[in-house]
């Protein structure tokens with residue numbers, strides 16, 4: 520592939536590995552963005568749109584998009600702030616995956632119980648900008664300056680090992696399930712930031728003519744994300760119980776109600792939030808709904 524073959528194409532950055540990679544590929548498939556990635560090539564052309572995908576480390580994506588070298592991308596909200604690119608990129612959509620928290624952690628059985636105890640000590644992290652900002656506030660509070668200020672040291676990975684190795688009194692790292700933290704004998708004493716994956720675009724795009732295509736792609740991806748949050752619930756109920764049932768399942772706009780051949784009964788079809796599905800089914804049974812069916816959505820536009 521040569522540079523000319525990218526001419527006029529919208530450049531879309533996708534994490535090349537790590538926690539966000541697989542979910543991004545699912546989103547691209549759901550949005551019908553078709554491509555074949557040749558082994559070891561980090562740029563590939565999309566077959567059915569004037570788009571080229573650029574596979575990059577998640578942490579590099581904010582600056583590529585922020586500087587306008589790439590038009591849109593998917594990465595973590597945390598890495599945008601760490602790269603100090605929040606003014607240069609626009610977060611178009613939250614994607615509902617890659618959810619975790621950047622937390623201050625210390626040895627469970629150690630003397631440090633609060634972040635105040637950690638002020639002025641040694642902190643190891645891969646997030647030196649966010650940690651630096653967090654601890655500089657504490658340093659100010661306790662008037663710790665020069666050699667007394669909290670020492671933030673960068674490591675590229677395996678942050679959780681730093682306390683056991685005697686390199687740190689505390690760490691700042693991402694926590695999802697907490698398994699990594701607990702396995703290292705650590706516990707969280709403060710949250711610096713909550714994060715999830717986001718679709719971003721450049722705030723100062725080099726080629727504004729891409730805007731319509733960016734809108735189409737955003738809307739398709741929003742559809743795939745929404746489809747993951749909702750299910751379709753269908754049930755039969757006596758018409759006189761319909762008002763009670765529709766307070767439980769009001770739908771996004773309104774429920775679809777159809778008459779059944781069986782007099783006095785109606786069928787209801789409605790979108791409900793996946794996370795409330797079990798409670799809603801329990802409530803519908805109590806009201807007298809029968810034949811309750813739940814269908815997963817592959818895609819939608821809402």
Ligand SMILES: Nc1ncnc2c1ncn2[C@@H]1O[C@H](COP(=O)(O)OP(=O)(O)OP(=O)(O)O)[C@@H](O)[C@H]1O
Pocket residue numbers: 536537538539576577578594595596597598616617618619675676693694695696714715716
């Ligand atoms: N445990 C996790 N659960 C959910 N999301 C995570 C988790 N760990 C990281 N993330 C999200 O994924 C982003 C990329 O993290 P990841 O550890 O996959 O980086 P990476 O680019 O693969 O780097 P490396 O593999 O070299 O550590 C993070 O910035 C964060 O937004």
Ligand SMILES: O=P(O)(O)OC[C@H]1O[C@H](OP(=O)(O)OP(=O)(O)O)[C@H](O)[C@@H]1O
Pocket residue numbers: 537538676677678679692693694695696697698699700
């Ligand atoms: O709370 P948990 O569910 O255990 O997840 C947290 C871990 O996930 C991330 O690392 P990852 O496993 O992606 O590997 P890395 O250390 O190579 O980045 C993060 O840096 C933590 O170590």
